[in-house]
Amino acid sequence: MNMSRRQVLLLLPAAAVAWESILAGTPEASPNYKLTEHWWGMLVDISKCIGCGNCVRACATENNVPEGYFRTWVERYHVSDFNQAEPVVDSPDGGKEGFPPMLEEGGKNFFVPKMCNHCADSPCTQVCPVGATFISPDGVVLVDKQYCIGCRYCIQACPYGCRFLNPKTETAEKCTLCYHRITKGLTTACCEACPTGARQLADLKNPSDPIHEFLRTHAVQVLKPHMATGAKLYYNGLDGSVR
Amino acid sequence: MTIEPAQEGSGRVEDRADGDGAAMNRFKDAEHLFRVALVFAAGALAFVVVRAILVPKSFGEYGHYRGTAIAEIAAQPVVFAGHESCETCHPEVPAVKNKGKHAKVNCEACHGALAKHAEDPGTVEPAKLETAVLCVKCHSKNGAKPEGFPQVDAKEHSAGLACDTCHKPHSPVIGAGGKP
Structure with missing residues (x-):
């Protein structure tokens, strides 16, 4: 093959780019899953939650959550007719084994399931000094266990109290939105176990996801x-009254 | 601002001093600068080399984090199989369940996490369920539950009898029929 010096020089940058892409490899676990095609969130329908604790138990089973810590939990609210600004909230063992009968009479009573809000502008990822927590390209806030130094900044930064320090690994831990499941086409463990459909995984980038119709027609x-x-x-x- | 070209033999500090001494001073200064530059160059080289060793290859692939962490997190094993897996082998259950009141209750909401059973149905058997314990987890009376949701005081309702004495769990309304 005959190539002039000029032709070789022109081809060099292209070759360098090709070599870099070979070195980088393909990091995605599921071959058909494309990071750029999803933007995950979740819908919680409070009018459907019965406070059974199935989601809390399922999350702990699926993700091996240490005893006494919660990636998701359920709160019970009692709002009295006369003091709406200060509701009485209880969550015995995160609602894991359900709730005892109400002590208060009357007022407004309901359950609120809580978990990571997977914020698009999350305060927790902004404060991480080492780049151990991040928002993935498909909108899930994750923690890199290998990189986390356990400084607890993110735990303090989360306005929703969704993070904790795993006592065994000494690294920050939180809901991953069952990232290992949703990338395989499954729903999250909490959604799978919810008996009333109070929780629905939502892909905001998928135009055929029912979330769009729901957001359009409900006061969310x-x-x-x-x-x-x-x-x-x-x-x-x-x-x-929910905080 | 313009800078006038320095004229030979005028204005420069070292040229005002006399003869040999001035030439030696100039040489010494140059060596100092050279040493400092060398230290800086060595430091910069060490920084670049150490950084290349310490920073993982995938850092910065998608943002200020290790790109391969995404695949590592996604590699965690699944514990709940998902109702689609269950229904491939047990199609007779959704046939009954989807017509009844428990249509939206997924298999593993009651039967527990069964990915291991789904992978190896021969050796891993799902646990037998006790309805007297299981059903009240959802259906025990509680003032915070939505009003339309069926809830009972178990003692008053069944006096300790197992729920499946009367109700079939896959289609719980009495008389609705179907597999227990």
Whole structure:
């Protein structure tokens, strides 16, 4: 093959780019899953939650969550007719084994399942000093266990109290939105185990996902909207007293 | 601003001093600068080399984090098989269940996580369920539950009898029929 010096020089940058892409490899676990084609969130319908604790148990089983810590939990609210600004909230063992009968009489009573809001502008990823926590290209806030130094900044930064330090690994831990499941086409463990459909995984980039129809036709709210976290945990029927 | 070209033999500090001494001073200064530059160059080289060794290859692939962490997290094993897996081998259950009140209750909501059973149905058997314990987890009376949701005081309702004495779990309304 005859090539002039000029032709070789012109081809060099292209060859370098090709070599770099070979070195980088393909990091995705599921061959048909494309990071750029999804933007994950979740819908919680408070009017459907019965406080059975199935989601809390399922999450702990699926993700090996240490005893006494929660990636998701359920709170019970009692809002009295006379003091709506200060609701009585209880969550015995995160609601894992359900709830005892109400002590208070009357008022407004309901359950609120909680978990990571997978914020699009998450405060927790902004404070990480080592790049151990991040928002994946498909909108899930994750923790790199190998990189986490256990400084706990992110735990303090989360306005929703969704993170904890794993006592064994000494690294920050949180809901991964069952990333190992949703990348395989399954729903999250909590959604799978919810008997009433109060939780629905939502892919906001998928035009045929029922979330779009739901958001259009219902009064849906996120927690602490004034903090502008870009939360993607959408609540239907959220009472103003919920913090 | 313009800088006037320095004229030979005028204005420069070292040229004002006398003869040999001035030439030696100039040489010494140059060596100092050369040493400092060498230290800086060595430091910069060490920084680049150490950084290349310490920073993982995939860092910065998608953002300020290790790109391969995404695949590592996605590699975690699945524990709940998902109702689609169950229904491939047990199609008779959804045939009954989807007509009844428990249509939206997935298999593993009651039967527990069964990915191991789905992978190896021959050796891993799902546990037998006790309805007296299981059903009340959802259906026990609680003032915070939505009003339309069927809830009972178990003692008053069945006096300790197992729920499946009367109700068939896959289609719980009495008289609705179907597999227990």
